[in-house]
Amino acid sequence: MRRFFIDPSEISKGTPVIEGQDAYHIAGVLRLKPKDHIILVDGTGFEYKAEILSSSKNQVAVSIVEKYAALTESPIGIHVCQGYLKDKKMEMLIRHLTEIGITRWTPVISERSIPQADKKPNPSRIERWHVIAREAVKQCRRTRVPEITPLTPFQQAVTNSADMDLKIIFYENATVPFSRSIAPDGHPITQILVIFGPEGGFSNREIEFARSNGFLVASLGPRILKAETASIAACTLIQHIFGDMG
Structure with missing residues (x-):
């Protein structure tokens, strides 16, 4: 039907x-x-x-x-904070990450976000993201549309994370792969916040700020991935480990 x-x-x-x-x-x-x-x-x-x-x-x-x-929703909530990319890449990520099962999407302005013009609030862009997310929900037969929040400064995205069970920031210079950095401590993990950088990555100052606020700093392995590839790969891995994928 x-x-x-x-x-x-x-x-x-x-x-x-x-x-x-x-x-x-x-x-x-x-x-x-x-x-x-x-x-x-x-x-x-x-x-x-x-x-x-x-x-x-x-x-x-x-x-x-x-x-x-419906039985198509994951048992975990994945909250994605995405360092701002070019429009087409952001749209592609919203579509694919909705299919993977994320529950919230926050565009993040960090030190190396480009282009500068995209840092300004744009209601029509946010509305388009909503449309794309709804289309993806239809396609993959989900029943919940991911929440899409306004543009958020990096520091605010980091500090507004007290209610998360697991907080991760992916960094190409991290020495420990994500799968080996999550030592189980017995408490259930149902809400996960993950922060991805823009094309230029994060500065050392941003990484240390996240670490000081309880974030795991992890890598996705020895290869350097494009920003959009990293987001898709990491969310898939998270769904596999904690959710219902695979």
Whole structure:
């Protein structure tokens, strides 16, 4: 069955209504009709089997047949703070990391972030990231859309981490690989914060600041990876070790 997003507030209504582009896609492109079934995703972890009651290219009314919690969400929360990259790379990362299962995405401004113009808040860019994340959630059949937060200075990203079970900053000059740096101490790990650098990496001052705030400083091995490759590789590794991948 086809999957569509719906605002959670619509679910509480007797007859939820789908509008906009999704309504057009249901009625005008797929040509679904009354009594056909679709899957609705509310973005908070639940899916709904719904029966179409009426449909037009502007509005589709449905009846909820069944509600269930999906099994496609990871048991861990991965909070990614990404040193700012060029737009296309940031968009690519949001798409792929959403598929991997991250739960929060924070663009970070560090000493070597480029270009300078991208350090300014840009509401249209943030909105585009939301659209990309939602598209990726549809594609990989997740039920939660990652939270996307505003541009954040590096120091703030580091200090706003008290509620994390594990905090990691990846650094190409670190001497210990990540998989050997996580010594189990008995406490459960369900919330993980990971910070990745921009193309120019982190300065020594930034690394020491993170270390002094309880971050593990780890590498991904002997090869130097591109910034975007490192983010994807590390999140995959984290899901494999602590989550539900592999």
